[in-house]
Amino acid sequence: MVKEKVEFITGNDAVAYAVKLARVKVIAAYPITPQSPVTEKLSEYVANGELDAEFIKVEGEHSCLAAMRGAGVCGVRTFTATCGPGLMYAHENLECVHRDRTPLVIAVPNRSYSSLFPDYTDSMCEATTGFIQLFVESAQEALDTTLQGFRIAEDHRVLMPLMVLYDGYVTSHTGATVRLPSQEDVDKFLPPFKPYVVRVDPSRSEYIQWERPGVPLQEMEHEMAMTNAKEVIKEANEEYAKIFGRSYGDGLVEPYRVEDADVVLVTMASMTGTARQVVDALREKGKNVGLLRLRSFRPFPAETFQELQKKYGFRAMGVCERDVTHGCNYG
Amino acid sequence: MMEIRIHGRGGQGxxxxxxxxxxxxxxxxxxxxxxxxxxxxxxxxPVEVYLRFDEKPxxxxxRIYEPDGIIVLDPILAELGNVVARGLKEGGFAVLNTLKDPEEFEYAGKLSKIATVDATGVALKTLRAPITNTAILGAFAKATGMLKLSSLEEAIKRILRERFHKPNIEALRMAYDETQIKEM
Structure with a gap:
């Protein structure tokens, strides 16, 4: 029987709680709205002794990622949260993280560049940086996915960094009923981080350069890791369901009322809740509509969409996005 | 699902x-x-908060555009029907911080129930500050029966700092006792 505690907390607090349960060892952070409550809560946990971690206050997100890379190559579990312009400012170091094969986890309450409200400009800008990107619908899923995230990223078949993405304000600042797992159960799901190789001894200061294959071979390795990640995401989703009783589709895509659907809407993150209600309302009127929620944006599960289309036979998919790329008719 | 819109002013909680x-x-x-x-x-x-309750996640x-009920923490806002009662469902309810009678509100006609309480007075007596949030929740509990006083007291103990527990529980109970309910 799973032990859990029910609380009424925001998505940000749910993520911070998950990070504590994950026994993270290094947190580097710089404040930015709407992320700040995550790392504020974590600094409280560290200050009052609930979390035994190093909390590094950095002067910006670029340094934040540099600090995390350092911690990552020393072989410890590492976390930060950032979003919007902060995430973009970290871009240069984000791009390096997957080349180190350090499985960092970053929580991103999505935020527009030009306003405080949620759109996906920030995370889409970083979709090519080798990060796994899992978009979540609710505060509960943000907690669950943060725990799954460490397990997925640290899996030796993957060893790629990961972002947990949820909508700024809508999920980050909305109070919700959230089931908090016990430390005992989380320890069963998420073992301590076993680095594939520890490359740096932090007690010695030295310039390091490790052997890496040439760029084409590197890129092939990363591609294999991302392909493996699809299976590992599915496994983590299944294992999590066995212990905690919650799962999200197959981990990559979550279908909703797609049986006999003629057309389906493809959504991401918090807009899905509202879309579910619309699907229910249209179904009541006899319209055969359904919904596919894309959870894993990177790796992108194109074959899962194809399989679902074959299985359910819907004629068309409409995509609803919180993002726009100007000049190419789509987001 | 029950959908409620809370109206207040920054600082009233x-x-x-x-x-x-x-x-x-x-x-x-x-x-x-x-x-x-x-x-x-x-x-x-003026600030708005949207509150939902359900048996399932x-x-x-x-946002809530057509609430089943409204909770108003401020006596002047309560009189602004075009603000607080916009979209309010026919047969809905209102929990108001006011010294006025229920009939005096222009939107009373479309409601099934109005609960009134001098939440500002209760807050000044108990908290010594016009922070009307816990008082109005006492009125809400009495008017709708949707939440138990005991669980609201437990919530106060878990969320507020310890020195605020006693006066807020007092505000909750005093408002619960003083709330007048009028079936329309």
């Missing part, structure tokens, strides 16, 4: 009232959602 109500519902085994509408908030400026995340 509207957001905290949604946290208390949401936690109380969670303690009772229900699901809650408290969605503050973020604008440029300043002390004294709540996934909708839109």
């Amino acid at each position: 509207a957001v905290t009232s949604s946290k208390l109500a949401g936690l109380a519902a969670s303690i009772e085994g229900k699901y809650g959602q408290g969605l503050p509408f973020y604008g440029f908030e300043r002390r004294g400026a 709540i996934l909708i995340s839109s």
